[in-house]
Structure formats: structure tokens, C-alpha cells
Amino acid sequence: MLKKWDVAPAPTDKNPSRHKLLIKGEMKDIFLIVKKLGSLCSRPEKTSGDFDFIIYLSKLEMDTMKKLKAVTAELSAPAPEEEAFGDEPAPFDAPKPKIKLSPEPAPAPAPVEQPKPAPAPAPVEQARPAPAPVEQPKPAPAPAPVEQPRPAPAPVEQPKPAPAPAPVEQPKPVPAPQPAPAPAPQPAPAPIPQPAALPPALPEIPAMAAAADNPAVTRPRTGMNFVPSATTRIKREDAAPTPEAAAATAAAAAAAAAPTASARIKAKWSMELPLIPTYSFQTLIAGSHNRFAHAAAMAVVENPGVIYNPLLVFGNPGTGKTHFVNSISYGLSASIGQSNIFVTDGIKLSKGVELAIKEGGIARLESMFSKVKVLIIDDVHMLMVSEENKKYLSKWLNDFVTQNKQIVVTSVFPPKSLAGLEDAVGFQFTQGWMVDLKIPGAQAYKAILGQLLQGRDIKLSEDEINGIFAGPLMPFNDVAKSLEAMKKLEKFVVNAMNSATHAQLLDTLLGFSETQVAGAVTDDEAQQAAAAQPGPMESAWFKWGLFYPKGMKREAQFALYSLRERAKELGLNTDWSQVFTEEYNSDELYGIPFKIGNYASERNVNGAIILGPQPTSALGAQEPEFRHITFKILDSFLVKGAWLSSEKLKSKAAYAKILMDLV
Numbered sequence: 069m070l071k072k073w074d075v076a077p078a079p080t081d082k083n084p085s086r087h088k089l090l091i092k093g094e095m096k097d098i099f100l101i102v103k104k105l106g107s108l109c110s111r112p113e114k115t116s117g118d119f120d121f122i123i124y125l126s127k128l129e130m131d132t133m134k135k136l137k138a139v140t141a142e143l144s145a146p147a148p149e150e151e152a153f154g155d156e157p158a159p160f161d162a163p164k165p166k167i168k169l170s171p172e173p174a175p176a177p178a179p180v181e182q183p184k185p186a187p188a189p190a191p192v193e194q195a196r197p198a199p200a201p202v203e204q205p206k207p208a209p210a211p212a213p214v215e216q217p218r219p220a221p222a223p224v225e226q227p228k229p230a231p232a233p234a235p236v237e238q239p240k241p242v243p244a245p246q247p248a249p250a251p252a253p254q255p256a257p258a259p260i261p262q263p264a265a266l267p268p269a270l271p272e273i274p275a276m277a278a279a280a281d282n283p284a285v286t287r288p289r290t291g292m293n294f295v296p297s298a299t300t301r302i303k304r305e306d307a308a309p310t311p312e313a314a315a316a317t318a319a320a321a322a323a324a325a326a327p328t329a330s331a332r333i334k335a336k337w338s339m340e341l342p343l344i345p346t347y348s349f350q351t352l353i354a355g356s357h358n359r360f361a362h363a364a365a366m367a368v369v370e371n372p373g374v375i376y377n378p379l380l381v382f383g384n385p386g387t388g389k390t391h392f393v394n395s396i397s398y399g400l401s402a403s404i405g406q407s408n409i410f411v412t413d414g415i416k417l418s419k420g421v422e423l424a425i426k427e428g429g430i431a432r433l434e435s436m437f438s439k440v441k442v443l444i445i446d447d448v449h450m451l452m453v454s455e456e457n458k459k460y461l462s463k464w465l466n467d468f469v470t471q472n473k474q475i476v477v478t479s480v481f482p483p484k485s486l487a488g489l490e491d492a493v494g495f496q497f498t499q500g501w502m503v504d505l506k507i508p509g510a511q512a513y514k515a516i517l518g519q520l521l522q523g524r525d526i527k528l529s530e531d532e533i534n535g536i537f538a539g540p541l542m543p544f545n546d547v548a549k550s551l552e553a554m555k556k557l558e559k560f561v562v563n564a565m566n567s568a569t570h571a572q573l574l575d576t577l578l579g580f581s582e583t584q585v586a587g588a589v590t591d592d593e594a595q596q597a598a599a600a601q602p603g604p605m606e607s608a609w610f611k612w613g614l615f616y617p618k619g620m621k622r623e624a625q626f627a628l629y630s631l632r633e634r635a636k637e638l639g640l641n642t643d644w645s646q647v648f649t650e651e652y653n654s655d656e657l658y659g660i661p662f663k664i665g666n667y668a669s670e671r672n673v674n675g676a677i678i679l680g681p682q683p684t685s686a687l688g689a690q691e692p693e694f695r696h697i698t699f700k701i702l703d704s705f706l707v708k709g710a711w712l713s714s715e716k717l718k719s720k721a722a723y724a725k726i727l728m729d730l731v
Contacts, residue, residue, distance in 0.1 A: 070097045070143035077134070078124060087128040089136070090119040097143050105137040108132060132410055148190070338706070339420035341411045341446060344521065347394035353515050357508040358388060364503050365392055368474060369399035373440055376501040378468075378475035382482055383505030385696045386545040389478035392505075392595075393446045396476055400442055401671035404675040414450035421457040430504040432461065437464045441473050447700060448477040450483070453492040462494035469499075480696075514538060517547065524551050532571045536580060551691065553577050561638060578729065579721025587718055594622040597629035612675035612730060613648040613706075615664050617682055620714070624649055626681055627712055627723075631677075634723035640731075647673050654681035654688060661694065665701035675708035675730040 072091040078088040089109075091097060098121055099110045110124040113372070125132065127719065141313045354362045361381055368376050381392055397411050412420070424430045437443070443464070445451070468475050479486060483498045488498050508516065517537055521528060528536070537547055561568070568576075575581050589597075616624035628646065652660050659709055668676045678698060681688040695711050701711040710729040716722040 072119075073140050074119070075125075075128065083126060084224075088126045089123045089125055090115070091123065092119045093121070093143065099142060101136075102136050105132065113373070121281055137586075160218065205471060209660065225546060234665045237657075241345065250703070287399065293378070296700065312610055318347050339412055339416050341393075341413050341416060343397055344390075344394050344413065347727060348398045349390045349395045351519065352388070352391055352395055353519065355508055355512040357506040357512060358392075361392060361503045361505055364501055365396050366399075368476060369394055369403070372400060372404070373472040373475035377472070378477060378497055378500040380477050380483065380497055380500065380502040381505060382479040382502065384507075385480055386543045387505035387507065389505060390446060393444055393478060397442075397444060400474075406443055406553045408439075410437070410440045410442070411442065411444045413444070413446040413700075413704070414448050415452065415701060418452040418454075418457055418461070419704075421460050422454065425456050425460075434460070434464075438467075442476070442478045443468055443473070446478050447480070448497060448699075449479045449481050449489065451489060451493065458493060465493065467494040497717045500617060510538075513541065516544060518545060520544070520551060526551060526554070528570055536571070536574055536578070549729070550574065550578060550725075554723055556731060557638075559723070560640060575721070577721055577725045579719050582719060582721055584718065589623055589626045589717060593626055597626040598622070600629050600632075602623060609643060610675070611645045611647045611671075611673045613646065613650060613668060613671060613673050614677045614679065615650050615652050615667075616679040617654040617685065617714070618651045620679065620682070621649075621651070623714065623717060624651075627677075627679055627717060630717070631723050631726060635727055637720075638724060638727070640727055647671055654685035657686055660687065661698040661701050664698055665705050665707070668707045669705040670703065676702055677712060677726060677730070678711045680711060680713045680715075687713075703729055 070091065072092045074090040076088055076090065078086050080086055089101075089416055091101070096572075101123065102109050102112065103677070105125070108125050108127065110126075112121050112123050114120065115122045130200065256318070349362075352358075352362065361532070364376050364379055365381075367374075368379055381389055383389060393411065397409050398404075400409055421430070421433065424433045466474075477497055479497075482504070483502050486497055490498070514533075517533065521533075536542075542550075554570065554577060557573050557577060558568075558570075561573075614628060652664065652668060654660075664676065664678065678695075681694065682692050683689075685689075687694045689711070699711075701707045708730050710726040712722055714725060
């Protein structure tokens with residue numbers, strides 16, 4: 069609630085018409101004011117005395133004053149309880165413990181932009197302001213979206229007197245106090261999802277995304293040693309006691325018990341998210357698609373825990389959220405040290421807490437979080453809240469905000485879709501600053517693409533770049549995976565195809581020159597595939613399994629047969645063992661990705677192939693979202709994932725891509 073406001077002249081030599089807007093209220097009031105006034109505003113700055121914030125206006129005209137009066141009147145009057153972003157139910161409000169992958173995802177909100185933050189309360193050179201979302205889970209007026217204006221810089225304040233309109237003040241009565249920035253945990257009004265719950269439905273994903281989210285990780289971070297990152301999946305083994313161990317004294321056995329429990333936690337689950345050295349602010353290409361997210365991220369690096377806390381960065385898969393996570397972490401490490409930063413994701417954090425509770429390591433985890441100064445959670449929408457881990461997650465998150473320790477979270481979903489998660493965990497991720505990432509324009513796309521090609525030493529002509537990537541606007545996470553697969557293929561077939569160009573190798577994987585890839589499996593093909601199914605090889609080091617939609621067993625057998633034949637054609641005579649073929653229900657909207665991840669982990673496989681659902685099924689209607697979530701979960705279990713669309717059963721390129729994704 070806006071308590072009072074005032075306007076006073078603040079002219080400079082270059083801008084004698086500049087004014088300052090003084091506000092006594094909360095951060096959510098600032099959101100709406102900046103959104104209404106647009107490019108006239110500077111970045112909001114904290115101030116002392118009778119007012120909480122100050123915003124500089126590049127000019128104050130009659131139209132501006134009308135807008136200002138309208139928005140302040142709206143903020144000063146109590147509003148009826150309503151949903152700020154509409155009446156769509158929150159993803160965590162489902163009556164079942166697992167969260168639904170909705171076949172009709174809610175549209176994402178209009179892109180928003182944010183002003184560049186100030187490192188100090190003193191007036192500084194004005195940055196580019198922009199509308200910001202006014203998202204709070206509590207009742208608040210719902211502003212109508214406005215067109216995002218171009219920002220206009222304002223010069224440094226010089227306190228010269230100048231005539232200006234008389235100050236305007238709205239002496240509205242102060243209503244009930246607003247909730248504190250870090251509310252105490254409250255019981256969730258809806259059933260709390262269990263640990264095996266599926267993340268909520270993803271919004272519709274555009275055909276093009278803006279950044280590669282899953283490149284090869286080259287450097288795990290070791291600053292936090294509760295559950296250090298690992299690059300291979302380690303099997304937990306409980307060895308039988310030896311005669312020497314049985315003869316040991318009770319004191320020696322007790323002393324050995326604690327490290328054994330800790331070692332088992334480390335072996336079962338990696339709680340930290342490994343950092344990617346190539347993802348930094350130096351390699352982040354800024355543009356209109358991410359300019360204000362970049363400004364907010366830099367403000368967090370310069371002044372962690374001040375205004376932008378928590379910072380919520382949201383956007384479709386592939387728009388660069390993981391790049392921002394890494395950039396912020398590396399930026400903060402220079403000032404506060406990497407050991408004071410903990411980077412994780414929703415799956416790793418929630419399941420890691422569950423394991424710590426079961427294995428007796430929760431006290432050590434609590435001690436670690438009490439010392440950490442920055443907590444970064446990628447994909448917070450995939451946080452699995454249970455009765456066991458809720459009290460710890462709620463306490464740590466709220467403690468971070470009340471102690472002015474920085475929290476940064478990313479989400480595929482817009483703020484409105486996180487209301488259910490906020491109720492479940494007892495923490496408001498939307499109480500701080502929120503900024504979205506958009507899809508880059510053609511020029512920015514070419515720049516990012518050129519960076520990806522140069523970093524991998526891949527030579528393509530301009531026509532080849534346009535034909536393979538830029539023409540169809542391939543999502544950047546798919547671009548990165550395709551380039552990595554191409555480099556693997558180049559090593560494997562260097563003798564058989566030593567004259568192949570990079571464009572030809574990409575064609576081998578992507579099949580852009582293929583003409584016949586569709587068509588149903590014939591009876592003869594099905595019989596041939598069924599007769600050639602091999603058994604598992606216990607001695608094989610690399611083990612994998614296949615998941616297929618219910619009712620598509622013969623298509624699954626054909627896929628396995630085609631995969632082996634393609635491996636022979638490429639000369640890949642590796643020692644692999646097929647451990648299982650398991651069906652899933654493509655019409656079941658609850659928990660399939662987690663069932664796939666759990667089953668693959670329990671069977672101790674290195675990789676998993678997923679045959680995509682039928683286009684007519686419930687999951688088939690949103691295959692890209694289903695694929696994205698499944699790969700994220702498999703990655704958390706340290707299991708490689710490969711995808712075969714049911715419409716590409718006869719594509720040789722698809723099987724070559726699967727082989728490269730698994731090796």
C-alpha cells in the first residue's frame with residue numbers, strides 16, 4: 069500500500085525540467101509506478117527520512133501528472149481480493165500429490181523489462197527504466213499491461229532550484245499492514261506434493277529459444293562439500309562385514325560410523341549444480357531480449373541482498389537462464405568467494421534434503437546453509453515439497469531474506485504459476501524483483517550462433533549456417549547438443565569419413581537432406597526386429613534401457629533393431645548392454661518424467677532412450693515440454709538421455725543422433 073508520495077524539482081544543466089518522485093511504500097508499489105510511467109523513470113533508489121524510495125523523472129508534463137495521480141490513487145486505495153494474473157489455478161493446487169502436465173498450458177505474461185540497479189543510494193547517472201511486473205501472491209490491484217517504451221537516460225542530479233508544480237500528496241489512510249518481505253512459513257492450503265511429484269505443466273514453448281541450457285559440464289564446483297558434484301554415477305554398495313571388522317572394538321566401529329553415512333549420501337546424490345566455465349558475463353550477449361535481466365543480475369553482483377532479493381528470472385526453456393545462473397555465481401565469487409555461494413536446482417535441493425534427513429546429515433546441511441551468503445536455485449519450479457523437507461526449505465529461504473542474504477531463482481513459469489509452490493513451501497519467490505528473458509532477434513541470434521560455432525571450432529559457410537540453423541531458427545539448446553554430437557561423431561568416424569565436412573557430419577545427425585523418415589512399421593519389419601532382440605550383457609560397462617508408450621511394443625523393438633544396425637553402419641562396435649524395455653502410459657498426466665528417472669536410476673543404467681508419445685495422446689500434445697522435463701530429471705540422476713520421436717522411426721539420422729547422445 070502506498071502511504072504517501074511527493075514530487076519536487078531536481079533540475080540539472082542538461083535537463084532543467086527533471087523532477088524527483090519521492091515515495092513511501094513497498095517495492096511492489098514501485099513496480100506499478102515504473103510500469104505506468106515507463107521510460108520517464110530512472111532506476112528506483114532507496115532513500116532515508118520520510119520516504120523509502122526516490123525515482124527521477126526526465127520531465128513532468130500534464131499527461132505524466134495524470135498518469136501519476138491515477139496510479140498513486142490506485143495504490144493508495146484498498147483493493148478487493150483478486151488474482152493479479154487471472155483465475156488460472158496454480159500448478160501446485162492439484163488435488164493429487166503429483167503435479168499435472170497440463171495439455172492446455174497457460175500463456176506466458178507479456179515480456180517485461182527492468183531498470184538497471186544502483187550500487188548506492190546517492191543519485192547516479194540514470195539508467196534505462198522499464199515496466200516491471202507487479203506480482204505478489206497477496207491481493208493487489210491488477211494493472212493493465214502497457215506497451216514497453218524505449219528508455220531515456222537522465223543526467224546526474226545537480227540540486228539547482230527551479231520552478232515546478234506544487235508538491236502533490238495523497239493523504240490516504242493507511243490500511244492493514246503489509247506482510248513482511250520474508251513471511252513465516254504457513255500451512256499450505258492445498259495438498260502438498262510428495263517427493264515423487266512431477267513439476268507443473270510447462271507453458272507453450274516457442275519454436276526458437278535463446279540460449280543453450282545443457283552443454284557439457286567441464287568443471288564441478290567444490291566450495292561446498294556436503295554433497296560434492298560428480299561427473300559419473302556411483303553405485304552404493306554395502307559390503308558384508310569382514311572377520312577383521314567383526315573383531316574390531318566397539319569404539320572403533322562408532323568412530324567409523326559417521327564418515328560412512330556421509331560417504332553414502334555423497335555416493336547417492338549430488339546436491340550442487342556444477343558450474344560451466346564458459347558461461348559468464350563476458351560470454352553473455354546482451355540485447356533487447358535480456359537487457360534488463362542483465363542489469364538486475366549485475367546489481368546482484370555489485371550489491372547482493374539489497375533491493376533485488378530474491379531475484380526471479382523466468383523464461384521459456386533455452387532463453388539463457390542457466391547462463392545467468394553461472395554468470396551471477398562467477399561474478400559474486402570475485403567479491404565474496406565461491407565458498408559463500410551455493411548453486412543447485414529444484415530437484416537436487418529438495419531430494420538432497422530428503423536424503424540428508426534419512427541419512428542423518430541434516431545438521432551438517434543446516435550448518436552449511438547458515439554460513440552461505442548466496443543461494444542460487446535453477447529451475448525452482450521443479451522443487452519437490454514434502455512433509456519431511458518443507459520445514460527446512462521454508463526456514464532456510466526465509467532466513468536468507470531476513471538476514472539480507474541473496475537468493476536468485478530461475479523458473480520456466482511466469483510468476484503467477486508459482487503461487488501454489490509458494491504456499492507449499494511457505495516462502496514468496498515473487499516478493500522481490502522479477503524479470504523475464506525473451507527470444508532474441510535475428511541479429512542477436514546470429515551473434516550467439518557464431519559464438520557457439522567458434523567455441524567448438526566448427527567451420528560452416530554462411531549458406532550452411534542459414535540452411536541448418538538460422539533459417540529454421542533452431543532453439544539454441546538444440547543447437548548446442550547437435551554441435552556436441554557432431555564433434556563426437558567426427559572422432560568416431562574419422563577413418564571412415566575422413567573427407568566429410570562439418571556440414572555433412574551435421575546432416576548425418578540431423579537428416580536435413582532425408583526425404584523418407586515417416587511411415588508405419590510393416591509386419592515384415594516388426595517380425596525381423598522381434599527375431600533379432602539380444603539379451604543383456606552383464607559384462608558390458610555401458611548399460612542403457614528404453615522407455616516406450618503403452619501399445620507401441622513392436623515400434624520399440626523396431627527402434628532397438630534399427631539402432632544396432634545404424635551403429636554397425638557407423639562402425640561403432642562398442643560394448644553396450646540393453647538392460648530393459650519399459651512402457652509408460654502416454655495418456656497419464658501425472659508423474660511420468662519422475663517415474664522414468666526413478667526407474668532408470670534403480671536399474672543402474674548409464675543412459676535411457678525415450679520413444680516419444682503418440683501425437684494423439686495427452687503427452688503427445690505437449691511433447692517438447694515432456695521431453696524438457698524428462699531430460700532435466702534424468703540429468704539430476706546422472707543418466708544420459710536420448711529422444712526418438714515416434715514420427716522418425718525410420719530416420720537414420722535420428723538413430724545416429726541417439727548414439728552420439730549416449731556415448
